Amino acid sequence: MSDTITQHVVVIPYPAQGHVNPLMLFSHKLAQLDGFKITFLNTDFNHKRVLSALALADDDDDDGHNSSTSSRGATLIGPKKNISLVSIPDGLDPDDDRTDIALLCEAVLDNMPAKLEELLRNINALDNKVTCVIADSSMAWAMEVASRMGTRGAVFWPAAAAIFVLELNITRLVDEGLIDSDGFFTNKEQKIYLSSEGLPGLDESSIPWSCIGDLNSQKSIFHFVTKCTEYSKLADWWLSNTAYDVEPAALSLAPKLLPIGPLLESQGHGDSEAQFWAQDHSCLTWLDSQLPCSVIYVAFGSLAVHDETQLNELALGLELTGRPFLWVIRPGMSKLQKDEYPRGKMLSWVPQQKVLSHPSIACFVSHCGWNSTLEGLSNGVPFVCWPYFADQLFNMRYICDIWRVGLSFEPDEDGVVLGEEVRRKVEQVLGDENIRTRALELKEMARENIAEGGPSSKNFNDFVEWLNA
The missing domain is CATH 3.40.50.2000 (Glycogen Phosphorylase B;)
Structure with a gap:
C-alpha cells in the first residue's frame, strides 16, 4: 500500500x-x-x-x-x-x-x-x-x-x-x-x-x-x-x-x-464506526412494523442527564400521546423498566441516522446537539426541543425561532417538564402542517448542498x- x-x-x-x-x-x-x-x-x-x-x-x-x-x-x-x-x-x-x-x-x-x-x-x-x-x-x-x-x-x-x-x-x-x-x-x-x-x-x-x-x-x-x-x-x-x-x-x-x-x-x-456504545439495529426491524409518520423518536445524546422524576414524567407523557415511541436510554442513565411501556421500544444506543431517515418517524424529541439537529433537518423531521447544556440552547433557538421546524418544552415552577406538557407539545408539533412543510423544505435545501x-x-x-x- x-x-x-x-x-x-x-x-x-x-x-x-x-x-x-x-x-x-x-x-x-x-x-x-x-x-x-x-x-x-x-x-x-x-x-x-x-x-x-x-x-x-x-x-x-x-x-x-x-x-x-x-x-x-x-x-x-x-x-x-x-x-x-x-x-x-x-x-x-x-x-x-x-x-x-x-x-x-x-x-x-x-x-x-x-x-x-x-x-x-x-x-x-x-x-x-x-x-x-x-x-x-x-x-x-x-x-x-x-x-x-x-x-x-x-x-x-x-x-x-x-x-x-x-x-x-x-x-x-x-x-x-x-x-x-x-x-x-x-x-x-x-x-x-x-x-x-x-x-x-x-x-x-x-x-x-x-x-x-x-x-x-x-x-x-x-x-x-x-x-x-x-x-x-x-x-x-x-x-x-x-x-x-x-x-x-x-x-x-x-x-x-x-x-x-x-x-x-x-x-x-455506512456507519461512522466511531460509536462509544454498540448500536442496536433491532430498532430498524421494529420501525418497519410501525405505520408511516407514527413514531416519536427520543434521544438526548451522549452527555445529557435527567433525574428519575423527570424521566418518569417523560415516560408518562409519551404514553399519554397514545403513539409508539423509540427511546434511547444510555447505559446507566435510568432505572426505568423497559417492559412497562407496551407502546415503546427502549434501547441503549441506536444507528440514529438510519432511524431518522425511516418513514415511520413522526418527530424527534431531542437535546438539540448539532449532529442531531443536522440529521433531523436532513431528513425533514420536526423537533420537540429539550436542550441540556453548551451550544444546545442556541441550537434550540435556530430550530424554534429561525427555521421554525419545532417547539420547546416549558417546565413547571420546579423545573420539571410534566407528562401533560410532553403530550401537549408532541401533539402540537405533529398537528402543525406549517412546521412539517418547512421541515421538508429544509431537508431539500440541505440535501442539495451536498x-x-x-x-x-x-x-x-x-x-x-x-x-x-
Missing part, C-alpha cells in the same frame, strides 16, 4: 461523541479517495470504547466493512481498510470524571500536544509521512504542533457556524464591554446580536460556555475557547459541518469558514485539490 499513498492525513477529534462522529464521517469521505490514508486519533479512554463497540458490531457484520488489526497494532476500518485507529493519553487518571468538561479541557491542553508531536514523529519515521493534520477546532492547539513540524493543517468546526462566529468576536465583545475578560455578561438583561437578521439574539443562557458547570468551570472553558480560537488562526483551512442554506447569515460573517456538510452516512460510507455540484460538495472538492497540490 505504501507505494500508492499520496496523502496521509491525521484527524484529531475533541474527545466527545458529538465531535468524534462528524470527524469520522469526514474521514470516510477522504478515505474513499484514491491514494488517501487516514490516521484517526482518539484519546486512549475513548479508543477503548470505540474498539469495544466495534467488536460487538463485528459479531453481526456481514458487509465486509468490519475492522482488523495491522502489524503496527492500529485498528483498520472502512471499506478499503485505510483508516487507522490510534490513540494517545488525555492526561487524566482512569477514574477521573471525563464528563467534567473543564477538567477534560485543562488536561487535554496540558498533556496532549507533546504526545501528538511524539506520535507524528513516530509515524513519519515508520510509515507514510503525514501530509496534513485536520483537528477539531477544540483541539486547534494541534495546528501549532503541525506548524512546528512543517506539516500543513486544517481545523474542522463540528457545531453551528454561528457559534464559531461568536468565538471569533470574543475580543470585540470584551472591548465593547458586552462580556468581561472571563466571558461573563456585564449586563444580565442584554442580548448580543451578531447579525441584524437570520440569527437569534444571544443572552447569557445561550452562550455555550455559560451553560456548563459552575462559575469556575465556565471561566475555565471560556479561556480554553479563546486559546483554541487563536490556535485556529494558524490553520490553512477552516471547514465546518453545516451548509450555506442552513446558516446563510452566520456564514456570511465568516467567509473563511467553508461548509462541507451536512455530513451524512447516506453519502456512501449533492454533486452543490456548494458543500464543491468546498470539499476544493479542499481535496489543495491537499493534492
Whole structure:
C-alpha cells in the first residue's frame, strides 16, 4: 500500500461523541479517495470504547466493512481498510470524571500536544509521512504542533457556524464591554446580536460556555475557547459541518469558514464506526412494523442527564400521546423498566441516522446537539426541543425561532417538564402542517448542498485539490 499513498492525513477529534462522529464521517469521505490514508486519533479512554463497540458490531457484520488489526497494532476500518485507529493519553487518571468538561479541557491542553508531536514523529519515521493534520477546532492547539513540524493543517468546526462566529468576536465583545475578560455578561438583561437578521439574539443562557458547570468551570472553558480560537488562526483551512442554506447569515460573517456538510452516512460510507456504545439495529426491524409518520423518536445524546422524576414524567407523557415511541436510554442513565411501556421500544444506543431517515418517524424529541439537529433537518423531521447544556440552547433557538421546524418544552415552577406538557407539545408539533412543510423544505435545501455540484460538495472538492497540490 505504501507505494500508492499520496496523502496521509491525521484527524484529531475533541474527545466527545458529538465531535468524534462528524470527524469520522469526514474521514470516510477522504478515505474513499484514491491514494488517501487516514490516521484517526482518539484519546486512549475513548479508543477503548470505540474498539469495544466495534467488536460487538463485528459479531453481526456481514458487509465486509468490519475492522482488523495491522502489524503496527492500529485498528483498520472502512471499506478499503485505510483508516487507522490510534490513540494517545488525555492526561487524566482512569477514574477521573471525563464528563467534567473543564477538567477534560485543562488536561487535554496540558498533556496532549507533546504526545501528538511524539506520535507524528513516530509515524513519519515508520510509515507514510503525514501530509496534513485536520483537528477539531477544540483541539486547534494541534495546528501549532503541525506548524512546528512543517506539516500543513486544517481545523474542522463540528457545531453551528454561528457559534464559531461568536468565538471569533470574543475580543470585540470584551472591548465593547458586552462580556468581561472571563466571558461573563456585564449586563444580565442584554442580548448580543451578531447579525441584524437570520440569527437569534444571544443572552447569557445561550452562550455555550455559560451553560456548563459552575462559575469556575465556565471561566475555565471560556479561556480554553479563546486559546483554541487563536490556535485556529494558524490553520490553512477552516471547514465546518453545516451548509450555506442552513446558516446563510452566520456564514456570511465568516467567509473563511467553508461548509462541507451536512455530513451524512447516506453519502456512501455506512456507519461512522466511531460509536462509544454498540448500536442496536433491532430498532430498524421494529420501525418497519410501525405505520408511516407514527413514531416519536427520543434521544438526548451522549452527555445529557435527567433525574428519575423527570424521566418518569417523560415516560408518562409519551404514553399519554397514545403513539409508539423509540427511546434511547444510555447505559446507566435510568432505572426505568423497559417492559412497562407496551407502546415503546427502549434501547441503549441506536444507528440514529438510519432511524431518522425511516418513514415511520413522526418527530424527534431531542437535546438539540448539532449532529442531531443536522440529521433531523436532513431528513425533514420536526423537533420537540429539550436542550441540556453548551451550544444546545442556541441550537434550540435556530430550530424554534429561525427555521421554525419545532417547539420547546416549558417546565413547571420546579423545573420539571410534566407528562401533560410532553403530550401537549408532541401533539402540537405533529398537528402543525406549517412546521412539517418547512421541515421538508429544509431537508431539500440541505440535501442539495451536498449533492454533486452543490456548494458543500464543491468546498470539499476544493479542499481535496489543495491537499493534492
